[in-house]
Amino acid sequence: MNLDFTSVLPSLPFILQGLGVTLQIVCLAGILGFLLGIILSLCKISKIKLLNWLANAYTSVFRGTPLILQLMIIYFGSPQVLGFQIEGVTAAIIGFALNSAAYISEIIRAGIQAIDKGQQEAAMALGVPYRPTMVNIILPQAMKNILPALMNEFITLTKESALVTTIGVMDVMRRAYQVGANQYQFMEPLLLAGIIYYILVTILTFLGKLVEGRLRSND
Amino acid sequence: MIKVEKLHKSFGKNEVLKGISTQINNGEVVAIIGPSGSGKSTFLRCINKLEEPTDGKIWIKGADITDRQTDILKVRQNVGMVFQHFHLFPHMTVLENLTYAPLKVKKTTKSEAENTAMDLLEKVGLAVKAQEYPSKLSGGQKQRVAIARALAMNPEIMLFDEPTSALDPEMVKEVLDVMKTLAHSGMTMAIVTHEMGFAREVADRVLFLDGGVLVEDAPPNEFFSHPKSSRAQDFLQKVL
Numbered sequence: 001m002n003l004d005f006t007s008v009l010p011s012l013p014f015i016l017q018g019l020g021v022t023l024q025i026v027c028l029a030g031i032l033g034f035l036l037g038i039i040l041s042l043c044k045i046s047k048i049k050l051l052n053w054l055a056n057a058y059t060s061v062f063r064g065t066p067l068i069l070q071l072m073i074i075y076f077g078s079p080q081v082l083g084f085q086i087e088g089v090t091a092a093i094i095g096f097a098l099n100s101a102a103y104i105s106e107i108i109r110a111g112i113q114a115i116d117k118g119q120q121e122a123a124m125a126l127g128v129p130y131r132p133t134m135v136n137i138i139l140p141q142a143m144k145n146i147l148p149a150l151m152n153e154f155i156t157l158t159k160e161s162a163l164v165t166t167i168g169v170m171d172v173m174r175r176a177y178q179v180g181a182n183q184y185q186f187m188e189p190l191l192l193a194g195i196i197y198y199i200l201v202t203i204l205t206f207l208g209k210l211v212e213g214r215l216r217s218n219d
Numbered sequence: 220m221i222k223v224e225k226l227h228k229s230f231g232k233n234e235v236l237k238g239i240s241t242q243i244n245n246g247e248v249v250a251i252i253g254p255s256g257s258g259k260s261t262f263l264r265c266i267n268k269l270e271e272p273t274d275g276k277i278w279i280k281g282a283d284i285t286d287r288q289t290d291i292l293k294v295r296q297n298v299g300m301v302f303q304h305f306h307l308f309p310h311m312t313v314l315e316n317l318t319y320a321p322l323k324v325k326k327t328t329k330s331e332a333e334n335t336a337m338d339l340l341e342k343v344g345l346a347v348k349a350q351e352y353p354s355k356l357s358g359g360q361k362q363r364v365a366i367a368r369a370l371a372m373n374p375e376i377m378l379f380d381e382p383t384s385a386l387d388p389e390m391v392k393e394v395l396d397v398m399k400t401l402a403h404s405g406m407t408m409a410i411v412t413h414e415m416g417f418a419r420e421v422a423d424r425v426l427f428l429d430g431g432v433l434v435e436d437a438p439p440n441e442f443f444s445h446p447k448s449s450r451a452q453d454f455l456q457k458v459l
């Protein structure tokens with residue numbers, strides 16, 4: 001095997017420009033997915049049966065079908081459903097947010113149910129309404145326990161964001177592929193992309209550990 | 220102050236409370252005793268509606284809490300509860316545990332809530348622990364903080380569910396002492412307890428529950444010296 005990076009290195013800035021898109025998708029989809037995940041998890045533990053059912057059905061569908069299919073349906077289906085073509089990045093953010101919400105809601109549900117029931121009862125006994133009980137008492141404790149699992153989900157999201165290549169988004173992955181296609185030489189640009197993803201994930205892992213350590217030092 | 224009429228509670232097919240009627244007056248201290256599984260906790264938890272009564276009525280200061288129209292959150296602000304396992308909020312300092320509900324629910328100002336909290340911590344002897352997290356406290360200290368947390372809402376009624384059962388023996392007294400002071404201050408109290416000495420000394424009345432039935436309701440001297448029912452006699456023989 002002979003690798004020759006000299007002809008590819010000039011294209012590195014071009015590939016790196018994709019980081020912006022990748023980060024944008026990962027961050028926005030991560031935040032939206034997290035918020036939607038909280039809402040779904042609250043529906044799952046609600047006393048209202050209809051909400052349980054809806055949230056479980058949602059999770060089941062998004063976990064039971066390929067992510068790339070979901071992305072394509074959102075992207076290529078938008079003209080039929082919405083009457084106009086949405087942008088690839090928008091489709092990607094929506095798709096990843098909806099998909100990760102399904103996984104995150106399961107993580108949060110488990111985290112909430114792991115909290116001693118006495119916490120909620122103590123808040124109830126003080127006359128605290130449901131919403132502040134969740135926001136101030138239950139969720140902060142649940143978050144601490146599920147942070148590693150959430151971080152995992154975020155890392156998965158970062159790596160799978162490369163799928164947006166299939167709907168024409170110019171992320172790191174697609175740019176690397178284009179460089180390869182232009183130069184009839186795929187190995188080197190793809191390896192570069194691999195290194196970029198790896199560094200990204202390593203940074204995320206490090207940040208996750210940092211936050212976790214902060215939270216643990218509280219007790 | 221508290222009036223209970225024909226209270227029934229079932230979990231599925233299991234009827235745990237079988238028609239309990241009683242009354243707890245202003246400033247009265249009532250000890251609730253009985254064998255394990257007799258329904259003491261369930262009875263107590265119905266009073267602030269942590270359990271939904273299956274049938275019957277409960278009035279707290281004239282408000283029928285079994286009525287769906289009654290704002291139970293409002294009623295609970297006036298009914299403090301202390302649990303066997305404390306249930307302090309572990310992610311908050313001792314001071315935050317005490318100020319959280321007054322700030323959130325009563326919209327008290329921060330300085331007022333903190334002043335009240337520090338006064339209460341002073342009273343339970345834990346002012347120096349105000350900035351600690353609960354995990355740094357002993358069991359007895361945790362329970363004293365839990366009592367102070369309930370008192371921070373300035374309730375007229377306090378419910379205690381075996382407040383000393385999870386404590387090491389040497390820590391029982393410090394908690395009972397706090398409760399004793401509270402009882403002498405005129406607080407209306409309902410206390411589920413296995414501490415017969417405490418019940419005898421502090422309670423105005425003893426309620427003896429067995430199998431979900433209120434078998435005896437008598438002043439402590441009478442109950443402990445001359446229990447009327449054979450069930451109470453058996454029970455006292457075992458625990459005394």
Ligand SMILES: Nc1ncnc2c1ncn2[C@@H]1O[C@H](COP(=O)(O)OP(=O)(O)OP(=O)(O)O)[C@@H](O)[C@H]1O
Nearest residue numbers: 230233235253254255256257258259260261262381
């Ligand atoms: N949430 C629940 N679901 C189903 N059954 C319950 C529930 N809570 C209590 N029970 C049942 O109700 C009965 C009475 O329980 P309760 O906790 O009121 O008794 P207790 O007198 O407080 O006993 P102990 O002295 O052991 O605390 C028990 O048989 C218990 O198994």
Ligand SMILES: [Mg+2]
Nearest residue numbers: 259260261381
């Ligand atoms: Mg009990």
